[in-house]
Amino acid sequence: MAPPDGKEKQKRKEHRVHSKGGKVTKKKDREKKDGTSKVAPPEVNRARKGYTFKSANKANRAVRRAADIDEKKKHIPYVDRTSTLPPPIIVAIVGPSKVGKTTLLRGLIKNYVRGALSQIKGPVTIVTNKTRRVTFIEVKNDINHMIDVAKIADLVLLMVDASYGFEMEHFEFLNICQIHGMPRVLGILNHLDCVPKLAKQRKIKKQLKHRFWTEVYQGCKMFYLSKITNEKYLTNDVKNLARFISVMKFRPMPWRDAHPYILCDRFEDITDPEVIKKNDKTDRAICLYGYMRGAQLKEHSAVHVPGIGDLRVASITSLADPCPFPDKTKRRGLNEKEKIIYAPFSGLGGIVYDKDAIYIDTKGAQSFSKNRKRNELVEALENVKVGIDDKMQNVELRLLANSKKAVTNVEDGDVEMDDEEDNDDYSLIDEDEEFDGMSEEDFKSEDDEENESGSDEDDGEELFKKRPTTDQTLVNAINAPDLNLSDVANRAAQLYTPSKTTRINWNKIVYDEDNATKEETQENDELTAGLFTIKRKDKAKTLYSQEDGFCYRQFPSTSTATINNWEDSEQRATISDCFVTGKWDEEAAEKKKLKDELRGAKHGDDDDDDDVWDAFDLDEEGNPLNDDDEDMNESDEDHNDEEEEVDGEAKEDEDSEGKNEDKSENKKDKKKMRLRHLFDPDHDESNEYFNNLKAELEDQAKLNRNAFEGLEDQDREKIEGFRAGVYVRIEFSGIPYEMVEHFDATSPYIIGGLLTGEQNIGVVQVRLKRHRWFDRILKSRDPLIISCGWRRYQTLVIYSMQDHNMRQRFLKYSPEHMHCHATFWGPITSQNTGFLAVQSVADRIKGFRICASGVVLNLDRNHQVVKKLKLIGTPHEIHKKTAFMKGMFTSQIEAAKFEGATIRTVSGIRGEIKKAIPRPPGNVRCTFEDKILMSDIVFLRTWVTVPIPQFYTSVIDHLMTPENKWEGMRTVGKIRHELGLKPETKKDSDYREVERVEFRAPTLKVPKKLEAELPYRLKPKHGPMETKPTKEQSFIAKHTAVILEPEDSKRERLMNMLRTLHKESETKDKVARDAAKEKHRKEVEEFETKRARNIKLHKKAICRRLSKQEQSKKSN
Amino acid sequence: MPRANAPNNVAEELPFEGPNFFRLRVCYAVLSGRPIVVSAIREDEDNPGIRDCESKLLSLIEKITNGTKIEINSTGTRVTLRPGMITGGCVTLNCGNDRCLSYFLEPLILISPFCKQAMRIKLLGVTNAPNELSVDQIKTGWLNVYNRFILNDEALDLKIERRGLKPGGGGVVIFSAPVVRNLRPLIREKPGKVCKIRGQAFVTKVSPSLAHRAIDAAKKTLRDYISDVYITVDQRKGDAGGNSPGYGLFLYAETTEGVFYTAEAISRPKGENGDPIVPEDVGTAAGVALLEEIARGGCCDSSSQVLASTFMALGEKDVSKFLMGPLSTYTIHSLRHLQQFFLTTFKIDDFAALDAGKKALEADMRIGDPHKALLTGVGVGFKNLNKIII
Structure with a gap:
């Protein structure tokens, strides 16, 4: 380093004076006070535009960008239809075989609850959290199961063997998921410890992660299971995974929101064993259990069970939740007892079940010490000392607490215990302490069942009549025969008289089956005072046999039969408040007043009168109201007062001062509002529409939740259906015995609800694209297995392309890289539903199995796909412009179909088929726009409809054994392949060598007349006229000897001699030339060889010298 | 090994008896797609079996559906109906003169929103008949309930081209309805208060003075409640008046919430015997019927x-x-x-x-x-x- 120059001083860092901060400001303030400020006041103009934009373009772009970002954040709002009690989320563990699915499931279960399950089969439900329950399900490496699970899973744990990488199953499953509404996917890398080197491990991780991201989305979470010890993953790994599961959030999926579905976790065959004993192949009745998910399911609705078929629900009952949430007390975690595990398929504990309740014994899985409190249900059961039958014997019915026993013994059977409807408003039976263990409902319903057979309608009615509500006016008001119940009734009547006004139980009138039947059965009674005042022309006619459309004016509830006398002033007054002139309730009046005021303010300016308010004006001026009614008058006066006030206000407006004050106030308010809106993102004006929509949907969601809040569960289920989150038991009948016989708990059993119309079969038109990983193109009419909606089914698909005039043109094969339309016969599924197709589910084919995917576009009963048809015929008779055509059709009937069709010759002469002629069959009479030639070929171009094969069969893999898999229809190609057959060839279709005759253009002939008229330069030049010698001439020429003159002959001879000489010399010359050429060639050749030899020698010498030089160099 | 068959017990027929509610049964069967059997149709009468109007109704159903299978036994006392898909579309039918057109219109209206193509049906026959629901009542009473259930009621219409009274008939109505994907849930708890009463007195091939007399009588009956009562006269001449002379009075009351109560009274058909009727009687009867309807109340008539x-x-x-x-x-x-x-x-x-x-x-x-x-x-x-x- 050079020493610093002595002359130049080292430059030191300057001292920087603080220009900001507490001290500086203080100093400045002080100086300001003193007036000793040194700092010049800042220039006014400097940095004036500091915070505004300088370029309009940039500003434009910035504004647009901001708007784009804002817009991107928005999702289409939807009505939140999730129930308040969420069902367990379904976590599916998916992956090819031998990736550690079962081990992971074991680990996860162990993480939540103590005590391992000996063998895991089917879904396992665990309460993991205060607000979350999880159903784990392991998915076998079977495409049927993968498809089913993709439709219901909320979260997918996709297991990947890191030492191997991704396998086809992974991509297949991801593709299936994408089509059926993407659940959340969590990739899990396993077997990382099989990769010895850490660097390689890292590389693999990175590679797989990026591949996974391209498949799912950028930044998708991947999880790594680092190690396996003792057949278990590290506790921390599993715990972390569990944490991820517990915080996972889910986006709603339209299909699942609209359809109810259940993942069955319990199964029961309830067929009468006697029947099975007689015939073990009889159809079965079964029960499936599970949590309701998605939308609400109603009783008797149509459902589809993938792998079995379409079924109608025989009955649904909601059961006690086997995995209830803990109490809503504020505690951090769950205690051991609250971490309930429920997995009937895995044989978790003995299950005791009643018709309407399940009792689970977890074999002490959760109870470690004996003094721990055990399951209430179990305890209650143990406490029961008397059997149900005994209780039934001794049961007593008390209608009210402390009342006499109404019914002492049920055995008689003639006294009805209670009616379901009677419980609508209040419970008739007091709670009995002994029955703690069982819900009261159960007990009642059982009673009902027992007594239903012996029930007598009269008795039921008698009880009815005891009811104090005014249903008794509706239901026959016949005096009840005095029973010992009468005093009870009296008491009840005293206690339960809610209001003086009568009440109508509309629900009962509309939905009560009794009423429905009664009205038919009792028509001979004089029912005029009863429910239905049916005006009958013919007394014998029941309601159902009357003419349609005349009972609009019949009102069973009101006594309008006694025609109101609308002349009567009292009668007229009963509706006086239905008019604007009548009395308003407070809210409405307030609203009206506001409107009036607004109008009053407007009044001065313009006379823009709303029709609605015309009435008032008239009232004020003309007052045509009658004075009979005081109330009406009063209200009117009130109204007038209001009007005056309004007027007064209007006058005030003229007062300028008041106006100004008002205005300033208004201004302030406005400013305030504006400011508030500025900081409230929801009040952004640009988002007004979006926010309004969102608010509207939120209101609807709130209403959906609250509308039936107060109702009893039973009624609610009737109206709403069974909500998500409820544990239900669903009964089916008519199930093939195979289902029970081949029941496999490890495969998912799903019940998917069908909406109205989806139970039918029709023609489905879809937009389809062959999957780019599938290695073949698809052929029309080949069977495909399609998964669409809940269903998996096989059908024959016809491919087509839409022309510009919306014509569906038949395609023999699906396009390679383009979308096309496909049409098939299958179950109707709503538009925009995604579907995927596979060719076979039975055997494991190499490569990617999903061959196509797309969405449903159109549903109908038939659909026209057409293909081009070209019929060729030839004329066999021509009269001017009419021609008779042969060879186009084979029969007269066929030909008759095409009468009126347009035809065309090759040369472009257009025509029409007029009539099919009887003989010879298939011939037609046609007319053309010009005369055609016999050599012309005539075309008929038309479209012919391609029939859509009506083949549809659902995949019934649940009815098959694992060994004997469902295969379905095979393609012809596959059958041929299996049988080792070659496709038969028609001789006709073989290729042959094409023999083409060389084209010879005919000489141009110009008619003589035309030629004569042509100018000379256009006339064809023929050279000297060559007149062909006539026969005679040629004959003469042939036989005429020409004798030359002696001089001529001499000249001729000379010429001949000269010609011969010239020829001779030419040949000689040629020979000499050739010899010379040959000689020259040889000379050149010799020279060349010599030269080459010399060059070679030369080169050799040079090389030799060079190498010698090199050697000498080396040796040196 | 015998192959198991998928059970299918969801397509069983619903059994009924008697001629009454025939239309309801047919119409609900078509809507729900469930087959029905109606037996014991006028078994004990001198003229047993289905009447002309019923067979006409069945043929109408056949025309607006695809794949419907109807079997009538030789005496006509037993009818089996396997419904197909509803296509709708344009249909013209002469309904004969023994029943009012409302007989055919009611099931049509119930079916109409669920068609493949929008329904446009021309019916020829009797438009107003004593003791039966009239076409006017359907137009005012029914269609105003109908339109609450759909978002866009533009296409919903019932046009009375010609009026035809008994016995000659000659009336023509055209019913058209929109096609919907699903109906909206509805909350209608407040009927409101009657704010206006309107009416139409029709005369076919008789003097319009009869109508005015009937109107006066009706107004007298409807006195004292509200003053917003307007009744017009619909005079039909020539073809528009059908083939028979007669007159009648149709009244309706509208409430602040848009609820319509309808009532009608009509003169006795020509050639029928009975006490002579004066127009005043007709007017009073219509007025009384309307008052009764108002008294019954509710959010529909x-x-x-x-x-x-x-x-x-x-x-x-x-x-x-x-x-x-x-x-x-x-x-x-x-x-x-x-x-x-x-x-x-x-x-x-x-x-x-x-x-x-x-x-x-x-x-x-x-x-x-x-x-x-x-x-x-x-x-x-x-x-x-x-x-x-x-």
Whole structure:
């Protein structure tokens, strides 16, 4: 380093004076006070535009960008239809075989609850959290199961063997998921410890992660299971995974929101064993259990069970939740007892079940010490000392607490215990302490069942009549025969008289089956005072046999039969408040007043009168109201007062001062509002529409939740259906015995609800694209297995392309890289539903199995796909412009179909088929726009409809054994392949060598007349006229000897001699030339060889010298 | 090994009996896609089997659907209907003169929002008939309930080209409706107050003075409530008046909330025997009918209760609320049919038992019939499966 120059001083860092901060400001303030400020006041103009934009373009772009970002954040709002009690989320563990699915499931279960399950089969439900329950399900490496699970899973744990990488199953499953509404996917890398080197491990991780991201989305979470010890993953790994599961959030999926579905976790065959004993192949009745998910399911609705078929629900009952949430007390975690595990398929504990309740014994899985409190249900059961039958014997019915026993013994059977409807408003039976263990409902319903057979309608009615509500006016008001119940009734009547006004139980009138039947059965009674005042022309006619459309004016509830006398002033007054002139309730009046005021303010300016308010004006001026009614008058006066006030206000407006004050106030308010809106993102004006929509949907969601809040569960289920989150038991009948016989708990059993119309079969038109990983193109009419909606089914698909005039043109094969339309016969599924197709589910084919995917576009009963048809015929008779055509059709009937069709010759002469002629069959009479030639070929171009094969069969893999898999229809190609057959060839279709005759253009002939008229330069030049010698001439020429003159002959001879000489010399010359050429060639050749030899020698010498030089160099 | 078959027991037919509610059954069958069997149609009558109007209705259904299979047995007492998909489109049908056009319009209206192509249907026949719902009532009463369920009601229209009375008929109406994907849930709990009464007296091939007489009588009946009563005269001559002479009076009341109550009265058809009717009777009858309708109240008039309840059931899976006047027998049965076809059950509260109703009663409001019914229900999640997506 050079020493610093002595002359130049080292430059030191300057001292920087603080220009900001507490001290500086203080100093400045002080100086300001003193007036000793040194700092010049800042220039006014400097940095004036500091915070505004300088370029309009940039500003434009910035504004647009901001708007784009804002817009991107928005999702289409939807009505939140999730129930308040969420069902367990379904976590599916998916992956090819031998990736550690079962081990992971074991680990996860162990993480939540103590005590391992000996063998895991089917879904396992665990309460993991205060607000979350999880159903784990392991998915076998079977495409049927993968498809089913993709439709219901909320979260997918996709297991990947890191030492191997991704396998086809992974991509297949991801593709299936994408089509059926993407659940959340969590990739899990396993077997990382099989990769010895850490660097390689890292590389693999990175590679797989990026591949996974391209498949799912950028930044998708991947999880790594680092190690396996003792057949278990590290506790921390599993715990972390569990944490991820517990915080996972889910986006709603339209299909699942609209359809109810259940993942069955319990199964029961309830067929009468006697029947099975007689015939073990009889159809079965079964029960499936599970949590309701998605939308609400109603009783008797149509459902589809993938792998079995379409079924109608025989009955649904909601059961006690086997995995209830803990109490809503504020505690951090769950205690051991609250971490309930429920997995009937895995044989978790003995299950005791009643018709309407399940009792689970977890074999002490959760109870470690004996003094721990055990399951209430179990305890209650143990406490029961008397059997149900005994209780039934001794049961007593008390209608009210402390009342006499109404019914002492049920055995008689003639006294009805209670009616379901009677419980609508209040419970008739007091709670009995002994029955703690069982819900009261159960007990009642059982009673009902027992007594239903012996029930007598009269008795039921008698009880009815005891009811104090005014249903008794509706239901026959016949005096009840005095029973010992009468005093009870009296008491009840005293206690339960809610209001003086009568009440109508509309629900009962509309939905009560009794009423429905009664009205038919009792028509001979004089029912005029009863429910239905049916005006009958013919007394014998029941309601159902009357003419349609005349009972609009019949009102069973009101006594309008006694025609109101609308002349009567009292009668007229009963509706006086239905008019604007009548009395308003407070809210409405307030609203009206506001409107009036607004109008009053407007009044001065313009006379823009709303029709609605015309009435008032008239009232004020003309007052045509009658004075009979005081109330009406009063209200009117009130109204007038209001009007005056309004007027007064209007006058005030003229007062300028008041106006100004008002205005300033208004201004302030406005400013305030504006400011508030500025900081409230929801009040952004640009988002007004979006926010309004969102608010509207939120209101609807709130209403959906609250509308039936107060109702009893039973009624609610009737109206709403069974909500998500409820544990239900669903009964089916008519199930093939195979289902029970081949029941496999490890495969998912799903019940998917069908909406109205989806139970039918029709023609489905879809937009389809062959999957780019599938290695073949698809052929029309080949069977495909399609998964669409809940269903998996096989059908024959016809491919087509839409022309510009919306014509569906038949395609023999699906396009390679383009979308096309496909049409098939299958179950109707709503538009925009995604579907995927596979060719076979039975055997494991190499490569990617999903061959196509797309969405449903159109549903109908038939659909026209057409293909081009070209019929060729030839004329066999021509009269001017009419021609008779042969060879186009084979029969007269066929030909008759095409009468009126347009035809065309090759040369472009257009025509029409007029009539099919009887003989010879298939011939037609046609007319053309010009005369055609016999050599012309005539075309008929038309479209012919391609029939859509009506083949549809659902995949019934649940009815098959694992060994004997469902295969379905095979393609012809596959059958041929299996049988080792070659496709038969028609001789006709073989290729042959094409023999083409060389084209010879005919000489141009110009008619003589035309030629004569042509100018000379256009006339064809023929050279000297060559007149062909006539026969005679040629004959003469042939036989005429020409004798030359002696001089001529001499000249001729000379010429001949000269010609011969010239020829001779030419040949000689040629020979000499050739010899010379040959000689020259040889000379050149010799020279060349010599030269080459010399060059070679030369080169050799040079090389030799060079190498010698090199050697000498080396040796040196 | 015998191969198992997939069970399929969801397509069984729903059995019904009797000719009443035939339209409802057919219409609900078409909408729900469930096949029906209606048996015992006028079995015990002298003239058994389906009538002309019913067969016309079936043919109309066949025209606006694709793939519908209808079987009628030889006596006509049993009809099997396997519905297809609803196509809609332009259709013209001569409906005969034995039933009013409303007979055909009602099922059409219920079906109309769920077509493949927008419906535009021209019906020829009787537009107004005694004891039946008239085309005017449908236009005012029904369409004003209908438009609440859809977002854009531009295409919704019922045009009365010609008026035709019994017995000659000759009326022409054109009904057009939009196609929707799904119906909106609706909350209609406040009927509002009647703010205007309008009406139209129509005369076909008779003197317009009869109409004026009827109007005077109606105005007399409607006195004292509000003064905003305007009734016009619709005089039809020549072809526009159809083939039969007659006159009638159609009235409607509109409330501040846009609810329409309709009523109609009509002269006796020519050639029918009975006591002579003077125009004053017709006017009074119409007025009384309107007052009764107002007394019943609710957010729709009594005839369109069917429409409201059906459209509520056919909505998305959201809660709808609708206040209706006392339910008519027809509505009650339509609700039962809805339960059978669509498995929907409504919660029906008596208005008098509700808070609002109680308040009204306490305030001594005189709002006509206290037993209005508040229908609360969840839609079945019905979607237009017929619409084409391109």
